[in-house]
Amino acid sequence: MLEQLKMFAGYARGLNSFLTNPMTPSECRSLLESQIASRAENFLAIMQKAVYENPKSPYLPLLRLAGVGYGDLSRMVSEDGVEGALDRLYESGVYITLDEFKRRVPIKRPGLEIETSPHDFDNPFLSRHYQSRTSGSRGAGTRVIMDLDLLHHDAACNYFMFEGFGLTDRPAALWREVPPVTTGVNILLRYAKLGKRADKWFSSSRLSTAPKSLQFTVFTYYTVLAGRLLGMPLPFPEHVPLEDAATVAKWLAGRCSAGTPAFLDTQVSTCVRTCAAAMENGLDISGTTFIIGGEPYTEAKAEVIRSSGANAASRYSMAELGNLGFPCADGLAFDDIHLMTDKVAVIQREKKLGAGEISVNGFVYTTILPHCPKIMLNVESDDYADIEERDCGCTFGELGFRTHLTNIRSYEKLTSGGVTFLGAELLRLIDEVLPGAFGGRPTDYQLSEDEEGGLTKVSILISPRVGEVNERAVIRETVSFLGRFPGGDIMSDQWVQGGTLRVVRREPYTTASAKILPLHIRKG
DSSP: OOHHHHHHHHHHHHHHHHSSSSSOOHHHHHHHHHHTTTTTHHHHHHIIIIIIIOOOOOOOHHHHHTTTHOOOOOOOHHHHHHHHHHHHHHHHTBBBBBBHHHHSOOOOOOOOOOOOOOTTTBTTTTTOOOEEOOOTHHHHHHOOEEHHHHHHHHHHHHHHHHHHOOOTTTEEEEEEEOOOOOHHHHHHHHHHHTTTOEEEESSOOOOOOOOOTTHHHHHHHHHHHHHHHHHOOOOOOEOOOOOGGGHHHHHHHHHHHHHOOOOOEEEHHHHHHHHHHHHTTTOTTOEEEEESSSSOOOOOHHHHHHHHOOOEEEEETTTTTEEEEOOOOTSSSSEEEEOTTTTTTEEEEEEEEETEEEEEEEEOOOOOOOOOOOSSSEEEEEEEEEEOOOOOSSSHHHHHEEEEEEEEEEEEOETTEEEOOOOHHHHIIIIIIIIHHHOGGGGGEEEEEEETEEEEEEEEEEOOGGGGOOHHHHHHEEEEEEETTTHHHHHHHHHHHHHHHHEEEEEOOOOTTTOOOOHHHHHH
């Protein structure tokens, strides 16, 4: 309780300065230019202070085992650049697996075993302005300490996104969850730092006065009220359940009819729900822009958005580091994103999954910006994408952000009998194959892996909105599609013989932050 009170007092002091000193366009440009120019120095400073001079750092034993001192690392960076140095460290055993980072297993290397605590990966130099929790889309949520300086950086990136997509003078709204998932508050504050007011805050979750949630309700009300007292009229959250997407669509249609189409910041799946609701209810949202993220952005979802007359720009984020990528306004693909290389360094490593028939070049992250909640040094993830270094005509490109990401996916996996289906394959099944064969939208379908009596059951969830379907035909279509992939015919045969695959008529499961993932895993 004392720690929480101290954190809240620090947040109250910091928020006053944060909101009363909005950033100018020249300050946004200067900040990003200086940080990308000094990324090597920033990386080495983080390594020196947060790792080499921090006896609690879980990375320090790995570096000692590899025989890499700070002077050695500095020479590596000088010779090979940041990414080159990280490649050499990885090959020397200096990396953390995703399971190790999430503390599912201890860190193990030959002759070394490290048990980590919940705070060991925290950035020890943050001001700790407030605490959030990840949505837990791939497991239990993780506590994350946030710093207003990080929002200062991300606000600068938002300015150039607004400029590139012509959103600076457009009405703004968000459909994001209330705390403890703090994405919504973060968005409000990033916009406010630019002097940008959000007109509406829709949320599919409610604030609660239950003892375990009361601190987050107080935090939310304080943020909104403080903003209003400081001259930035922030909106209170308005509860809108996911099945009531028409409410959000009506508000957007109202802005369009007034001649000022708005933009809405939301999850990919809630964006699709909103566009579908607009078309189903005859609402014109043409010209609306959606700022989306949190889930894979696929061509099938993009087509639903385009069919409504709207358009979308996708961000790439993770709770432990904040916004990692912003949309390219001069992109070669609908999901073209600039990686924020002043904040994070990414190398790739091949990952073989299941029985080894499938491999992807998974992302390995390293913290560059000193204000990130977590310190990462070659931390593996389950994300992968197509990466290209090229110049483009948008402002991010002019600032020096040359790394472009497209087709960002996660190898969320469905495994049975030693065979693994990747998230990309499941996405195609959910986004294209089943809607194409049986109707509905991509957000109307989901695979759910359950364990009942020690046996795996795989359910094909279909929203009741789709109407009547032939369940046997759905199973045949699913088996036929998955059977085209390596080992898939074996898995499909096992499923048919064991009665593993079934159809369940219900809405797809959502995460705490309203994501609809292609695969939902339930155990128990």
